[in-house]
Each structure stands twice: as structure tokens, then as C-alpha cells.
Amino acid sequence: MPLLVRYHLEGVRNALPRETLRERAPTMWRYRELLPVRHVENIVSLGEAMTPIVSVPRIARKIGGGELLIKQEGMLPTGSFKARGQAVAISMARELGVKAAVIPSAGNAGAAMAAYCTRAGIPSYVFCPDDTPTPIVAQTALQGAKVFLVNGLLDECGRVAGANAKAHGWFDMSTLKEPYRIEGKKTMGLELAEQLGWVLPDVIFYPTGGGTGFIGMWKAFDEMEAIGWIGPKRPRMVCVQSAGCGPIVKAWQEGKAKSERWENANTFAGGLRAPVAIGDYLILQIIRESNGFGILISDDEIRDAWQEVGHTEGLLMCPEGAATYAAYKKALGDGRVSRAERVLLFDTANGLKYEMPPAGKRIDKARPLDLS
Secondary structure (H helix, E strand, C coil): CCCCCCCCHHHHHHHCCHHHHHHCCCEHHHHHHHCCCCCHHHCCCCCCECCCEEECHHHHHHHCCCCEEEEEHHHCHHHECHHHHHHHHHHHHHHHCCCCEEEECCCHHHHHHHHHHHHHCCCEEEEEECCCCHHHHHHHHHCCCEEEEECCCHHHHHHHHHHHHHHHCCEECCCCCCCHHHHHHCHHHHHHHHHCCCCCCCEEEEECCCCHHHHHHHHHHHHHHHCCCCCCCCCEEEEEEECCECHHHHHHHCCCCCCCCCCCCCCCCHHHCCCCCCCHHHHHHHHHHCCCEEEEECHHHHHHHHHHHHHHHCCCCCHHHHHHHHHHHHHHHHCCCCCCCCEEEEECECHHHCCCCCCCCCCCCCCCCCCC
């Protein structure tokens, strides 16, 4: 069962009125009273700036939707939202004296851990499925980790990583096997609330693999209410998974409290290819408590959404982020989301980190240009 960090929230309420934030640097560490690192000298940072929320009115009009916002997490160090969790987790690793760290990763979590471990002077080891996008594998190695490509899926990488953690005395940083990555990820919830004037969106679409951010944001909303920053209103939380790997959505559809391992998981959106999630029961509780839902998206729908957002708004989403737009479009069409609702999509990584479809037309410089 995952451990969760608890705070003396009455003390935070007295010490940190939200107006105080105006005086602080625009980084995730502006919320430090709601983060677990006790000693400032142990903070491991690569400059975790607040990420922008971008309105996309052209595409909203095109599909007949209402206000549509995209939070661009690819602006963070290492190019993905994983920087948030690893910045806090590795800061706590330094504070608690961890000597080496290991993680199984579909790509971005490993890249982020490598960067923050190197920054902290902690050796790191990353086990990835052998079809992880080449640019992300190279990034992870260039940032100082020893990278191993495993002929298996993410949970199988987890077993190999766990066995080696025991054999070599490395600390296992797998999703929800320590409590601090959630604390970093919850800053997404703190940040979006502040950016939207302390009024949460009506619906949040979140691409869900391990689901740390899903759980973290919900925790952030509860903590913000407890310290007087927001009221009781909550967004409907939508769990977006791949039709080729959707264990949590399947469990939600079947009314179950836990999911079962998804056999033969297959999707090109690597962050969604998590056959099993240790925090599945927490994600399912949040979906139901928020009156949200789960939705499955095919690879073809993801690819179409990827192209549509790029062509219409100029935003290059990552495949997992594109899945949230495809999910919103589908939910708008079948009535699960209305035009009256303010919707926020999470684009969890920089699209430049992924292998894109081939493009460009070769021409003869000596001949007239044929635009047909």
C-alpha cells in the first residue's frame, strides 16, 4: 500500500496565506511549506518554472466545444512533468542519505531521475522497455544514468529493477514505492489553481499510466481547501488510457475497486503502456468521488489528435497529451462533457522528444515549384 505524506495543515494555514505567493519566485518551490524537504540546502533543482496554461479557442470552435485549456508540462527541465516528482524525490533522497537510486521507466521518469540524481551526486540506474523512444533513452544516458533496455513491458522492468535494487543496495524509486514523487506531482494542482485565480476547472483530462499526478493533484486540492486557498468545488477527473493498455479504465467500467494486469499491452504512447498500477485503487476512488470517468483512446485517434492540434493551434503535443485531446473530443461528442464546462488537458511532455512521422517533399532546385 502506498505511503502518503501528511502535513500539519493548520500550521501551514497560519504560516502561508496565499497572498504571500505573490512575493515568491515563479517555481514549484514557491509551495515549499506543502513539500516535504525540511532543509533548503537539500533541495535539488534544475529550475522548475511554472508551466504555462494555453487557451486553444480555434480548435474549441472547430469541434463545437467550450473553453479549452492545455497545461504544457514539457516546459519543465528534462522536458516532462516527471521533473516535478523527481525534483522532490531526489531532494528527499539527498536529505535521507540515499547512496544510489534505480527506477523502471517508460522513458520520461528515468530521464528526470537521471538528471536530478546527477545534480545531487547520486549514481542512478534506469531500466526501460527495449522499444522506449530512442531520443529519451539517449537523453537519460547523457544526463548521467546507466541505462538498461529490457525485453519486456514496464512492470517486467520493475521486477528486474527491484531485484537489482536488493542485490546492489540501490534505493527503488518505482512509482508509489516511495511517497515523495506524489508530492512533487501535486504541485501541478497547486499551480493550476493559482494560475486560474483559485477557481478549479470543471473537468481535467489526465493521461494515466502509473497515475502519480492524478493522485497528487487530488491530494493538493484537499490540502488547499484545508488551508483556506480554495473552496469545496472539485473538477471531474477523467482517466485517459490507451485502448491497447487500459487496466484502470476497464476496472472503472466494470465497477471494480482494483484493476487487473493488462496482457499484451501495446500502444505507441509509451507513457500509457503501464500494464498495472500500484495506486490503481486510489485512482478509481478519485474518479468516482469526483463524478469523473475513464476513457480509452486508440493509437489512430492519438495520431489524428496529435496532427490536428499541431495543424490548428501550432502546439506540438506529446502522444500522451494528444490522447487527452482525443478523449475530450470523444467525450464532447457523446455528451459526457458539455460545451458549458471549462476543460483542462494535460500535455505531459515536450513533443520534440518523440519520433515523429516523416515529412517534407523533395524538389529539384532547377524546376518550378509544384504546389499540387
